[in-house]
Amino acid sequence: MKLALGPLSYHWPRQRVVDFYAGLAGSPLDAVYLGEVVCLRRTEVSYEDWLAIAADLRAAGKEVVLSTQALIESEGDLKRLRRVCGNGDYRIEVNDWNAVPLAAGSQGWVAGPHLNVYNPETLQMLHELGARRWVPPVECARGTVAGALAARPQGLEAELFAHGRLPLANGFWNGRAGLESLA
């Protein structure tokens, strides 16, 4: 069983983000998910910063996955999405259906928890498009996950959200975009 750290939902100052990930180099984590998943108007950490963090963590022996934004809205969001999906180096965690056609064909992409995947038929379809790991939505009960995995496509890994605050909702309002973390 492997241990992964999901993407950061908090809006921290840049230096805190850099220090946080630098501190993970010697941790027992196998994989680290990186990138802006909430809103591009949070400009503290640039795409280049994320790539630098990714390079350091890879050098420390971690598997690095670049996560896409949980909701895509503007052309600016799509531009970033195309950069992430076309990075050509790191695996991608897809968190919105706009990213599915862009990630399809990339090496072993991850179907993230913000995609609504609840059944084997949808999971099978994503596998045919190249997904090799599935993180079920956080609201899935054990039976839902087990049912979807009963006829698991070959080579598909499952990764469960196990600890931490739950991202429960996505909203855009009053110019704020948020993953509400209430739990």
Add this chain to the structure above:
Amino acid sequence: MAEDTPIELVCPAGGLPALQAAVDAGADWVYAGLRDDTNARNFPALNFDDASLAAGLRYAHQRGRKVVLAINTYPQAHNWTRWTDAIDRAQRLGADAVIVADPGLLRYAHRQHPKLELHLSVQGSATSYEAINFFHQQFGIRRAVLPRVLSLAQLELVASRTPVEMEVFGFGGLCVMVEGRCSLSGYACGTSPNMAGACSPAHAVRWAETPLGLESRLNGVLIDRYGKREHAAYPTVCKGRYESLGETYHAFEEPASLNTLELLPEFARIGVRAVKLEGRQRSPAYVAQVTRIWREAIDALARAPARFRVQPQWRAELARLAEGSQQTLGAFSRPWK
């Protein structure tokens, strides 16, 4: 879309009387659901069985209108066949289209019934043209119902990059969160709206008069407390008042009802194909009134686009139907992209 093709009006029906009222008041389409968890308004005493749906289809078709069946929740392995049966029934009974959110179910419908018209549900949360075009290429969807988070500029961008018809919400209740991407009710109640078809299920709602005021609770969670003159609303987590940093207020968003009547000319200009009215849980009388006003407005726009004005009586009646709650243009009011 050419500007001389009138925008289609898509109206809600929670039962046969509402369907008939919508048709009589001028709906081009009526949307409806079956009496189970295959649709996102799975509430007691709402929705259609085969007999009432067949009667509704007959009523609409005799008058040249269409009916679309919402099968827009997410099936799981153990109940998958209830959803595929719903698709089969829609096809067998002669529904003009189905509204579907789950990609696996879209694939089933596309393969089993290649001639069945597919609309992508707002619950599918396709927020831009990459996702919409993907569903078009994969399953041949004809229309997509767009989330209520997009601004007009974003709608226009989507319209310019897709062959898929765009349907937008015009009037009624407004989700604070993005449709299909919210677990707040599920977290409070233990049943997911995406899978079970009910946000704030009726069995979990409790009202109590207390010395402090009228309290609404959802599965025991205090959602709001109303003073004597305050209008009490059906409790949903996103629209409750909570204590945060010493203040008690609508911590997510002020509850408001969507009303975009004044944007009709803009919708037509950017190529919106259809406007949808929310409210399958509302009465036939409500459906009739809202439908009639929107019918008049769409007809007025088609007759004389340059002279289109929102009539004061439309405005007054819609304000009354919004039950005193604030009205909003929603994300359409945002100037930024």
